[in-house]
Amino acid sequence: MQLSEAKKHLSVYHRVGCHLCDEMVALLAEFQDELDFSFVLVDIDADADLEVRFNADVPVVAWGERILFRHFFDEAILRQALQHG
Numbered sequence: 001m002q003l004s005e006a007k008k009h010l011s012v013y014h015r016v017g018c019h020l021c022d023e024m025v026a027l028l029a030e031f032q033d034e035l036d037f038s039f040v041l042v043d044i045d046a047d048a049d050l051e052v053r054f055n056a057d058v059p060v061v062a063w064g065e066r067i068l069f070r071h072f073f074d075e076a077i078l079r080q081a082l083q084h085g
Contacts, residue, residue: 008082010039010068013050013060020071024059027073035082 012028014021028039044050044058054060057070061078068074068081 008035008037008063010037011042011062012039013042013044013054013062014058015043015045018058021059024061024073028061028078031075031078035079037082 010028012021012024014024025039025041032038039061042050044054060070061068061073063081066081069077
């Protein structure tokens with residue numbers, strides 16, 4: 001299996017200036033190597049549909065279409081999702 005196939009890619013829906021978003025990114029970064037995942041930041045204010053969908057919920061961490069958690073980092077959910085699919 002190639003590394004690109006093994007690594008899981010998360011999306012972090014956020015907005016600029018959101019302190020909870022900044023905290024979420026910092027916490028996710030702490031677990032990246034251990035749990036072998038990457039993440040991309042998606043600014044909801046750059047997309048009207050995302051802004052409507054996630055306006056009051058940022059930050060939102062998703063794996064594909066599956067939302068793992070909103071607002072606050074949850075290590076147990078992250079581990080369970082990434083280790084058990």
